[in-house]
Amino acid sequence: MDIPLLTSNDIILLLTSAMSIMIVTFILFMAYRLLSSNRKQAYRTLLISLSFILIQQFLHLSMTLGLTPRNDYLLYTEKLLQVLAFIVINFAIFELYYRIRPRTRLWFIVLLGSEFIACILDIVNRTMESISIEVLTVITEFRAPIQDGLLLLLGPLFMLMFAPHIGQPRKYMISLVIVSLAQLLSIFQTYWFENVRWLTNFSEILPVIYYGLLFMLVFERVVELLQAVYRSSITDGLTNLFNRRYFMSRLEKAVLSKRPLGTIFCDIDNFKRLNDTHGHAKADTVLKQVANIMSEETEGMGLAGRYGGEELVAFVFGPNTAIEHAAEAIRRRTEKETIVTISVGICQASPGIAPEQLMSNADQAMYSSKANGKNRVTTFTI
Template sequence: MDPSAFWSNLPFSGLTTFCIAYASLMVLIMCTLMYLRQRKQAYLLMAAAFFFIMTYEGLNIHLLLSGEPLLHTQDVYRPLQLFSLVLLNLAVLLLYHRMRRLYYGFIFICGTLLLIPVLLQAPPDSFASVLFYDVLEWAVIAGSFLFVAPYIRQRRRYMLGLSGYAVWAGVHGFHSYIDANPDMLPLLDLLSGLPLLFYSVIFLMLFQRMIEQMQSIYRSSITDGLTGLYNRRYFMKHLERYVSQGVKVAAIFCDIDNFKKLNDTQGHARADEVLKQAACILEEELEGRGLAGRYGGEELVALVVSRGSKASLVAEKIRRRIEEETIVTVSVGYSSLRKGVTGEALMKQADQAMYHSKASGKNQVTDFRTLHSRSRTAGGAPLELEG
């Protein structure tokens, strides 16, 4: 066979067959690797779905090249196609939900139904076989619209691809009932790209979901699980970066007053709720101004890096809002970065100022620089200014 003549005479449907087979192989490899790393059932089902799609299209490629069906397996073409459709749509649902026992039963029932004409040795082109598979196909498509699309995030993209597949299935079904009208062949050839569109949409959804999961994993590694604020390690890393770059920054240190008593009297659940309320206020006040984090326990911290914001005003607003909007108060201390002070030393200064607020009656804000000046005026041991 002359390769150039083969490709020049290849219909559009044949070209899409090669494209789908290659794309299925790539997605199969990707899903297999993802499953080996994360053990998520969605990747396993999607890998299985694209394996069956690749097998189905591989049989079509053999038919294109040789003109004869491989080992007379034309009676399994349709079951392979429909079973892959079942697995693929279920895999999309599992990208956003956990696997349930009900789904295993659904897969088993669908697989059994698809094998009925094969087991009964019904001719694949008989009216009964064609009608049976068409009914199952439309049941899967309708079920996907009703039970998959409403429960995933990328529903519009998914419904667009599924609608394209439904158009392709409808035209092919109509064509099979009118004795293969040759006038419809150009339309069938043109619409053969719709399954490729559907599989491409699924791939984009899979890729987007993988990005979301990687972002979620990264986010969980840099934030506190309870409050959602940045954790101490990430917070200090950014503070040291600001210091090394010479950014004008101020550190605010907050400690919730009588938090242990709240834990003992109202329970950990209530105390956690209050801590999250205070963290939310801190995050709102630092939005566009800097960074908010949880230092440990009931200690919340913030960095003010905006030139248009004064640390004293931000600290006071945080204190006032927590007093007004929650059942607790906070003792606050802050310190502005000076030359020669490290990030760790800056946090220690803000911490010292916070302890002065707590020791002086709580629910107040203390500036470390003012505290340091008072200490020197009183002749006491100077507070640490240098890193």
């Protein structure tokens, strides 16, 4: 079959469709990889919506090139896919931030149902219009006014529904404005200003900008989720301090750097009694308070972590005096700002010492503080 000669408008349509397909393919591949490693419903919804977009774009490109005849069946299919994809993609973006609740799911079903009803009404309307003009007459200009109106209303609706809850509200709202503008231009072109070249070209460029923003939205959210997963794997869920495994790995690197440093080992005094008399909730609150103090006092000069139970640890860069000062500041603030006291042991790193031995020495010094009346700082000595 011969491919008809392309006009300048056709070339712009070809380029914009190709760019849209490329961007959507990137997002689709990303969603597929995420779904294969994490069976999260949001990724599945995203994958479905992107598949709709790709099919619609390929169909649009095929009809633009003349590879597929432009008939009512295919044009209605393209319009149906366009609206369905827009509905599903917005719910997918929302689902990247929040779990879909029954009320939101009801909205999803209602909007999908509205689109199918709109499509049927458009088909019936076109059929009745053909009959009213002349029996066997075919209307050459394709129109789907009900679906066009629905798509135009969806942008403002999603702004109200989802924009306040999306982590990137400005970018999300701009993307919806672009879609609404593209649809408005398409309506003007179809119903009032036919064959206006700049309207046609501009309305075809806008979807490319939308898909670019969509890519940034999804990519940034995925990065946020991956960072959150990584953060949760290296921190303690209660205190938000680094967990023992990560703390020891960082301590090992610090020791290998051969910079002067020392370790601080803290144990909350009479913590079991606090648990028994005030309950676990109160004990957890106190533990978080002490953890915050340790984090603040070591910020910029070291690292704090939870070693286990009520044992909180840190390492601090600097000479022995700097370590003693940090340990005493932690002890003093704990006594002043909380209802508990802590026993503290510190140990200055010596050349060639192993991280485990460094922590063991600080632990021994902490037990010396316990044995000598608690609420004090003891330096490890051989």
